[in-house]
Amino acid sequence: MKDLIERADNLIEALPYIQKFQGKIMVIKYGGNAMVNGEMLASVLKDIALLKYVGIKPVMVHGGGPAISESLDRLGLESYFHKGLRVTDQETMAVVRETLVGQVNTRIVDYAGLAGTKAVGLSGSDGSLIVARKYFDGTDFDYGYVGEVDRINPVIIETMLTAGYFPIIAPVGVDQSGNSYNINSDLVAGEIAAALKAEKLIVLTNTDGILADKNDPESRISRLKLPEIEEMITSGRIAGGMLPKVKACKTALQNQVNRTHILDGRQEHALLLEIFTAHGIGTMIN
Numbered sequence: 162m163k164d165l166i167e168r169a170d171n172l173i174e175a176l177p178y179i180q181k182f183q184g185k186i187m188v189i190k191y192g193g194n195a196m197v198n199g200e201m202l203a204s205v206l207k208d209i210a211l212l213k214y215v216g217i218k219p220v221m222v223h224g225g226g227p228a229i230s231e232s233l234d235r236l237g238l239e240s241y242f243h244k245g246l247r248v249t250d251q252e253t254m255a256v257v258r259e260t261l262v263g264q265v266n267t268r269i270v271d272y273a274g275l276a277g278t279k280a281v282g283l284s285g286s287d288g289s290l291i292v293a294r295k296y297f298d299g300t301d302f303d304y305g306y307v308g309e310v311d312r313i314n315p316v317i318i319e320t321m322l323t324a325g326y327f328p329i330i331a332p333v334g335v336d337q338s339g340n341s342y343n344i345n346s347d348l349v350a351g352e353i354a355a356a357l358k359a360e361k362l363i364v365l366t367n368t369d370g371i372l373a374d375k376n377d378p379e380s381r382i383s384r385l386k387l388p389e390i391e392e393m394i395t396s397g398r399i400a401g402g403m404l405p406k407v408k409a410c411k412t413a414l415q416n417q418v419n420r421t422h423i424l425d426g427r428q429e430h431a432l433l434l435e436i437f438t439a440h441g442i443g444t445m446i447n
């Protein structure tokens with residue numbers, strides 16, 4: 162009996178958070194490096210189903226960098242990264258689109274359906290969701306079909322949410338002339354959270370959060386403010402794949418998103434522990 166009461170106590174602990182987050186939108190970025198296997202995908206999508214059933218409105222933006230690299234390898238196509246972005250020629254763009262939209266997105270939608278949510282897969286083309294433009298970094302380096310977000314048209318997401326669907330978005334954008342662009346998924350997630358004025362942006366990746374020393378997994382920082390992030394970037398303590406994540410958090414926070422979180426998506430129930438308990442497990446930036 163004692164065990165059963167403890168279980169009920171654990172449920173009741175979530176009550177203030179459920180009350181607070183009822184009806185609120187949470188944008189979840191699911192990184193390719195956190196999608197380790199089917200079991201992990203199933204577990205993350207079940208946690209999201211729980212969010213949905215307690216009245217939260219989840220929206221997912223996913224990555225799939227490792228899956229793109231695998232597809233390119235299989236086809237014998239070489240690709241390389243410049244300042245963290247995959248240089249994308251026309252042939253590579255076709256593979257990026259096919260992999261992200263045709264494979265990764267479909268797989269996540271399938272798992273979400275199995276977990277009991279009405280999930281729907283979208284990419285930037287649907288309802289002109291992600292209007293992109295070619296990305297330049299201020300030098301004359303040509304990244305090819307790498308894009309940045311020009312504008313988000315959130316109507317299709319809002320329509321889906323109102324109808325009870327769980328939108329799952331692949332980070333492929335389209336420009337006014339119909340060209341497709343490969344956009345870093347963290348940056349898309351930040352822009353979508355901003356456009357929706359979400360309650361939270363939650364980034365699921367493959368580290369415990371932001372580490373004070375990126376080579377020391379024990380050095381997680383549990384809470385940071387934006388100016389501290391700027392200092393960590395300048396001093397080189399935040400680098401590589403973490404840069405677009407904190408940039409996404411900044412975009413979100415500057416556009417009325419309340420809180421942003423970076424978590425290890427491979428940790429079982431990371432989302433539930435972060436959202437429904439007082440002790441977060443990752444890094445919260447606000």
Ligand SMILES: Nc1ncnc2c1ncn2[C@@H]1O[C@H](COP(=O)(O)OP(=O)(O)O)[C@@H](O)[C@H]1O
Nearest residue numbers: 192193194366368371372375398399400402403
């Ligand atoms: N201060 C830091 N704290 C944690 N990770 C960092 C930091 N600076 C750089 N990183 C790197 O960022 C990586 C996460 O980005 P990335 O591999 O692109 O993940 P994802 O596939 O989830 O988008 C970490 O694995 C780590 O190598």
Ligand SMILES: CC(=O)N[C@@H](CCC(=O)OP(=O)(O)O)C(=O)O
Nearest residue numbers: 192193224225226246247345346
């Ligand atoms: C321009 C650019 O680099 N795009 C990324 C898009 C996928 C992505 O962002 O996936 P993760 O979240 O798994 O890293 C790429 O081609 O790998």
